[in-house]
Amino acid sequence: MVTLKDVAREAGVSPKTVSRVVNDDPAVNGKTREAVAAIIRRMHYVPDHAARMMRMSHSAVVGLMTDAVATTPYSVDLVRGTQSGLREQSRTMLIANTDGDPQQEQEYWRMFRAHKVAGVVYATMYHRPVDLGAPDFERGIVLANCYSARRSHPSVVPDDEGGGYTQARHLIELGHRRIGIVSLSPVLRATLLRGAGYRTAFAEGGLVYDPSLDVPGFVTRPDGGEDIVAYDAALTLLRRADRPTAIICGNDQIAMQIYAAAATLGLSVPDDLSVMGFDDMTVITCTLKPMLTSVALPYFDIGRAAVDILSRVNGETEGPVTPQVLVPCPLVVRQSCRQLV
Amino acid sequence: MVTLKDVAREAGVSPKTVSRVVNDDPAVNGKTREAVAAIIRRMHYVPDHAARMMRMSHSAVVGLMTDAVATTPYSVDLVRGTQSGLREQSRTMLIANTDGDPQQEQEYWRMFRAHKVAGVVYATMYHRPVDLGAPDFERGIVLANCYSARRSHPSVVPDDEGGGYTQARHLIELGHRRIGIVSLSPVLRATLLRGAGYRTAFAEGGLVYDPSLDVPGFVTRPDGGEDIVAYDAALTLLRRADRPTAIICGNDQIAMQIYAAAATLGLSVPDDLSVMGFDDMTVITCTLKPMLTSVALPYFDIGRAAVDILSRVNGETEGPVTPQVLVPCPLVVRQSCRQLV
DNA sequence: TCAGGTTGTGACACCGATGTCAACATGGCG
DNA sequence: CGCCATGTTGACATCGGTGTCACAACCTGA
Numbered sequence: 001m002v003t004l005k006d007v008a009r010e011a012g013v014s015p016k017t018v019s020r021v022v023n024d025d026p027a028v029n030g031k032t033r034e035a036v037a038a039i040i041r042r043m044h045y046v047p048d049h050a051a052r053m054m055r056m057s058h059s060a061v062v063g064l065m066t067d068a069v070a071t072t073p074y075s076v077d078l079v080r081g082t083q084s085g086l087r088e089q090s091r092t093m094l095i096a097n098t099d100g101d102p103q104q105e106q107e108y109w110r111m112f113r114a115h116k117v118a119g120v121v122y123a124t125m126y127h128r129p130v131d132l133g134a135p136d137f138e139r140g141i142v143l144a145n146c147y148s149a150r151r152s153h154p155s156v157v158p159d160d161e162g163g164g165y166t167q168a169r170h171l172i173e174l175g176h177r178r179i180g181i182v183s184l185s186p187v188l189r190a191t192l193l194r195g196a197g198y199r200t201a202f203a204e205g206g207l208v209y210d211p212s213l214d215v216p217g218f219v220t221r222p223d224g225g226e227d228i229v230a231y232d233a234a235l236t237l238l239r240r241a242d243r244p245t246a247i248i249c250g251n252d253q254i255a256m257q258i259y260a261a262a263a264t265l266g267l268s269v270p271d272d273l274s275v276m277g278f279d280d281m282t283v284i285t286c287t288l289k290p291m292l293t294s295v296a297l298p299y300f301d302i303g304r305a306a307v308d309i310l311s312r313v314n315g316e317t318e319g320p321v322t323p324q325v326l327v328p329c330p331l332v333v334r335q336s337c338r339q340l341v
Numbered sequence: 342m343v344t345l346k347d348v349a350r351e352a353g354v355s356p357k358t359v360s361r362v363v364n365d366d367p368a369v370n371g372k373t374r375e376a377v378a379a380i381i382r383r384m385h386y387v388p389d390h391a392a393r394m395m396r397m398s399h400s401a402v403v404g405l406m407t408d409a410v411a412t413t414p415y416s417v418d419l420v421r422g423t424q425s426g427l428r429e430q431s432r433t434m435l436i437a438n439t440d441g442d443p444q445q446e447q448e449y450w451r452m453f454r455a456h457k458v459a460g461v462v463y464a465t466m467y468h469r470p471v472d473l474g475a476p477d478f479e480r481g482i483v484l485a486n487c488y489s490a491r492r493s494h495p496s497v498v499p500d501d502e503g504g505g506y507t508q509a510r511h512l513i514e515l516g517h518r519r520i521g522i523v524s525l526s527p528v529l530r531a532t533l534l535r536g537a538g539y540r541t542a543f544a545e546g547g548l549v550y551d552p553s554l555d556v557p558g559f560v561t562r563p564d565g566g567e568d569i570v571a572y573d574a575a576l577t578l579l580r581r582a583d584r585p586t587a588i589i590c591g592n593d594q595i596a597m598q599i600y601a602a603a604a605t606l607g608l609s610v611p612d613d614l615s616v617m618g619f620d621d622m623t624v625i626t627c628t629l630k631p632m633l634t635s636v637a638l639p640y641f642d643i644g645r646a647a648v649d650i651l652s653r654v655n656g657e658t659e660g661p662v663t664p665q666v667l668v669p670c671p672l673v674v675r676q677s678c679r680q681l682v
Numbered sequence: 683t684c685a686g687g688t689t690g691t692g693a694c695a696c697c698g699a700t701g702t703c704a705a706c707a708t709g710g711c712g
Numbered sequence: 713c714g715c716c717a718t719g720t721t722g723a724c725a726t727c728g729g730t731g732t733c734a735c736a737a738c739c740t741g742a
Contacts, residue, residue, distance in 0.1 A: 001398070001698090003697090003698060003699085004698060004699060004700095005698080005699095013721080013722085014721065014722045014723080015698085015699080015700090015722090016699095016700075016701095016721075016722060016723085017720090017721060017722075019699065019700060020700095020720095020721090022699095023700085027719070027720065027721085028720075028721085029719080029720060029721090032720080032721085044477055046451050046454045046455045047455060047698085047699075048395070048455065048457070048697090048698055048699065049391075049455040049456045049457070050390075050391040050392075050394040050395040050400070050456075050457065050697090050698080050699090051391075051395050051697075051698035051699040051700090051727090052698080052699055052700080053391040053699090053727095054389070054391040054392050054395055054697095054698080054699075054726095054727050054728065054729090055698085055699050055700050055701085055726080055727055056699090056700075056727090057342070057727075059391070061435070076417050079436075080438065083436070083438050087445075092435060092436075092437065092452060093435070093436055094402070094433060094434070094435055094436075095420075095424070095433075095434055095435075095436050096433070097421065097424055104428075110387055111433060113387045114387045114388060114389065114390040115390045115391075116389070116390070116391065136385055228627070228628055231630050253624060253628045256597070256625075256628050256629070257628060257630060259601070260600070260604070260629070260630045263601075263604035263605075264604075281624070283594060283622070283624065283625070284597075284624070284625070286569070287569055287594045287597050287598060288597070288601070289572050289598060289601045342728090344727090344728055344729085345728060345729060345730095346728080346729095354691080354692085355691065355692045355693080356692090356728085356729075356730095357691075357692060357693085357729095357730075357731095358690085358691060358692075359729095360729065360730060361690095361691090361730095363729095364730085368689070368690065368691085369690070369691090370689085370690060370691090373690080373691085388728085388729075389727090389728050389729065391727090391728080391729090392697090392727075392728035392729040392730090393728080393729055393730080394697095394729095395696095395697050395698065395699090395727095395728080395729075395730095396696080396697055396728085396729055396730045396731080397697090397729090397730075398697075
């Protein structure tokens with residue numbers, strides 16, 4: 001390990017002066033600065049994070065605590081967004097994945113304290129309320145994709161209601177009047193919120209909401225897992241005499257099964273049936289034929305926004321700390337929805 | 342911050358004794374130990390990671406450097422596996438995502454040095470050779486999903502050749518004699534290796550390898566991106582008079598398009614056509630109707646193995662340091678391949 | 683009873699950086 | 713010429729732990 005002292009000795013100055021150069025302290029003579037900087041480069045000196053942190057009493061690392069988000073394909077973008085935001089602050093990220101186990105979570109809170117992380121982004125896989133207990137933790141905490149029922153921490157969540165509205169609105173604008181819905185599991189908050197969005201759009205467009213056209217595409221097994229039943233649900237919907245001309249899906253996987261059901265019945269997407277996805281998982285949306293129009297779940301932006309709020313909570317950045325940030329879910333138009341004449 | 346000294350004062354012992362209790366040093370009287378432990382709990386004392394690290398000169402954190410692996414749905418399992426392995430060693434993980442940018446990578450190497458990480462797992466999105474340059478970094482480095490052309494670091498890679506063999510072998514055992522292949526981009530190492538696996542299995546089964554049945558499902562655009570063309574490729578294959586009874590896919594996305602092509606031609610999977618995926622992305626494999634038989638890319642195991650090797654490289658664990666570990670790609674049988682009579 | 687060993691504990695220096703404050707050189711001004 | 717402002721640098725203490733070594737108290741066996 002090359003240390004500050006080594007550099008100082010080599011440069012014939014005091015350690016403090018080297019420290020000044022490293023930290024861009026203006027109170028250093030130009031000549032001295034360059035001489036020292038040259039030696040730093042030559043010796044590959046890298047300041048010791050631990051020592052610095054000890055002296056400064058907080059670190060340039062932010063903790064990311066997740067239940068499973070970091071490890072499911074659904075929402076890795078949240079990790080990317082968080083990292084991207086941190087990079088701009090020259091910070092890095094310590095990842096803790098609890099798998100939903102409270103004991104692991106406890107451990108990781110201790111770990112974060114031990115590391116004196118500058119703050120924590122607490123993210124969940126599903127948009128849902130959380131109760132953090134009292135993780136005696138002094139620095140800022142921001143919730144991502146979840147929110148505190150007791151409003152104890154600021155949160156950043158996707159605008160599911162707006163997303164639902166966007167899905168329905170787009171189809172209505174294309175002239176669809178009979179629109180089926182194959183939703184996520186009814187227990188999810190997202191389902192509830194998007195439902196509200198559909199109704200608003202329907203009302204605006206003068207459509208009546210028909211509950212018989214609104215069916216779940218996932219069912220919960222007794223063991224807590226989920227089974228996708230969108231294929232069968234779609235078959236039922238599409239065999240009706242008054243079958244819908246368009247189907248709104250709770251996610252892109254459901255859309256995949258809708259495509260399959262349509263194929264089974266000899267219906268063409270989008271000629272006979274328009275399909276609207278949700279999540280915008282490109283692995284699916286860009287692989288389906290025709291490519292799937294979807295509404296993106298803005299995980300990347302959620303991550304970035306969370307980091308942003310975090311630095312405000314900690315007072316490192318100017319700006320108000322809003323208790324909840326709603327991140328919009330943008331429409332991504334591809335080829336699966338057609339204009340009705 | 343509660344410090345060691347605070348606890349010591351409260352307990353009426355020296356800081357060193359508290360330190361001993363924290364570190365399970367046996368040279369502490371039982372009574373003293375319990376008294377101190379009680380106070381530690383009461384005061385919520387958590388040892389300062391930075392101070393400890395400074396004194397001990399290495400940390401309990403391992404760096405995970407990735408080009409994009411941490412942030413693509415394909416391989417998050419690698420992150421999970423790494424974490425799982427580290428957890429058993431009571432370690433944690435600092436994540437660095439370079440997006441393939443050498444400058445960012447340079448920065449992150451510095452960052453890892455500054456953090457004195459105990460080692461680095463260097464993972465890539467695609468199975469490929471890498472050249473690390475000379476990241477003057479003293480601690481162990483293990484490559485995951487990639488390997489050093491100059492054999493300068495141990496690596497853990499998927500057994501693509503074995504995976505290809507498994508795909509072909511399974512279909513041959515089911516009685517298929519005409520097998521089409523829709524592969525990944527030919528520039529990928531995986532494509533090459535799996536091709537070798539196919540041939541071995543074909544030879545063993547007495548089949549002749551017919552190049553006209555082996556077509557790429559992805560093409561590289563001039564801008565470097567990739568377009569999936571498996572649908573069209575499959576249509577061509579399936580319109581032949583002597584159409585194959587089974588198709589081996591380079592990944593599960595390709596399989597999705599094969600399903601679509603089959604549906605277009607009125608062919609049923611698996612009655613008229615068996616389809617074999619690769620990767621085992623459950624988002625796809627369990628959503629397709631019928632569910633897709635695939636060969637799993639064992640990212641989780643690769644992550645775990647990498648951590649394992651890393652602790653050997655650093656001499657923390659007994660065991661040989663093998664220059665390259667091949668992790669098998671297991672067959673996951675579902676409903677898309679049928680036994681021919 | 684005493685030499686020699688074991689156990690339990692504390693004093694102190696040190697890891698590598700930075701904040702504080704003092705010291706020194708320089709130059710301008712009355 | 714004396715004095716103060718300004719610019720530049722270094723000595724030293726300090727952050728929170730742990731390694732080293734000394735030391736006291738207690739045991740053991742001759």
